[in-house]
Amino acid sequence: MILAAVHPVIPNFGGGSSAFACERANRLFCPNWVSRNWGTVLWPALRQHIVLTVIAVAIGFVISMALALLAYRRGWLERPVMILTSILYTIPSLALFELLAPATGLTRATAEIALVSYTLLILFRNTLTGLREVPPEVRDAARGMGMGSTQSLLRVELPLAAPAIIAGLRIATVTVISLATVAALIDNEGLGVPILTAISNEVFKTELIVAGAMAVALALAADALLVLAQRVITPWTRVGR
Amino acid sequence: MNDFVEAFKFIGRNGQIPGAPHLPTLVHLTLETLKIAGIGIAIATAIGLPIGLWLGHIDRGSFVAINLGNIWRALPSLAVLAIGVAFLGLGLRNVELALVVLAVPPIITNAYVAISGVERDVVDAARGMGLTGFQVLMRVELPLAVPLIFAGIRTAALFVVSTTTIAALTGYSGSLGDIINNETSYHLSGVLGAAICIAALALLVDLVLSAVQRLLTPRGLRLGGGQKPAPSLAPVTEVA
Secondary structure, eight states, X not given: OOOXXXXXXXXXXXXXXXXXXXXXXTOSOOHHHHHHHIIIIIHHHHHHHHHHHHHHXXXXXXXXXXXXXXXXXXXXXXXXXXXXXXXXXXXOHHHHHHHHHHHHOSSHHHHXXXXXXXXXXXXXXXXXXXXXXXXXXXXXXXXXXXXXXXXXXXXXXXXXXXXXXXXXXXXXXXXXXXXXXXXGGTSSOSTHHHHHHHHHTTOOHHHXXXXXHHHHHHHHHHHHHHHHHHHHHOGGGGTTO | OHHHHHHHHHHHTTTOOTTSOOOOOHHHHHHHHHHHHHHHHHHHHHHHHHHXXXXXXXXXXXXXXXXXXXXHHTOOHHHHHHHHHHHHOSSHHHHHHHHHHHHHHHHHHHHHHHHXXXXXXXXXXXXXXXXXXHHIIIIIXXXXXXXXXXXXXXXXXXXXXXXXXXXXXXXXXXXXXXXHTOHHHHHHHHHHHHXXXXXXXXXXXXXXXXXXXXXXXXXXXHHTTSOOOXXXXXXXXXOO
């Protein structure tokens, strides 16, 4: 089995053989290269990166939400879950991707398992903290209004925990976007692919800079989007400031 | 499963492959990884800690400190390394620069949050006792803030160890990441062995640093029924 990244043989790089002077000289930024390769290299990589991220955060969210709700009801669960997710979180991404590869192959599934494992600690911790920070008076008031525990959870406690949960989602999303670049090593997709290609092609600078900047921009954009989402979902946090 | 047995044999042989020419030993590569990471974290602490402490002490610049933490999260380490390679070329300089860029923000943010979070009453009492601004910082605010400040350094250190291994992908050789980047010579067993070493190294570093953190925590805080959990919004942890 081959574990190293499979570099595409398509000549998407400049370098010595290019017909363009800027690329032969390997200048920092060759706009012409970007426009020629946007449709075939950069845009597909960006799209794959977004798909990888969305899947990982969605699965991570469902798992951590379930774990957090369980731990909210049964306090003893918190410690084991925290220990396990902390260990997963501490393992460097490069190592985790490689360790999973023999079991699940050089597939998107392997990449997703690793990425999901990095979201768990953040999402679990933030959700549980958010729920625990709901003032007891509020819970009592909900009970006094005749709500059962499920109703109180859905209509009172979860909405009040939403800012903390979304804060967790922000960190998790940005983290996954960052780590998904390394996933290119085992799963040949995402913005890590052009970066690794550029490195192996005589360190082609334009591709390095553009792909790197796209990864940073994607993370910043996702973060901004989630801030916006929080404002829409929890309008009350803005009132009374 | 057999792959993993072979991986442990590879570790047992200290990173050598039977029948192949002599390779850098695992011990050597591990120490190199620690050295590169150590230099990075030392420079980052030297830069970030004074800034964070000062900002926290004068209780200004929260916008800068907090947003720095937010923007930092958005920096994929591979992308930072890649952009660095484009500007500076391959080499230790580029790797260390990337490490410092990635490690400074969490140190500043945590130091800021820690110092500015020290209770106002305590600071006022210290001032009332006639302590100067610098004395307040060193004798009152710093000891109380140590756990959270150190948590920032610990986060940065893990991030740096992890990024050091990723640097191998950008062509810098001299860390455990080399093995992972060179499957042709090391085969699957070597790659897995190196991955196990990297994971173990990170867990060990975290364990050691958490012990140091406990030692640095003033006894008064330790007796107080355990640490307060870090606020959920403060940027305290991150991975690479």
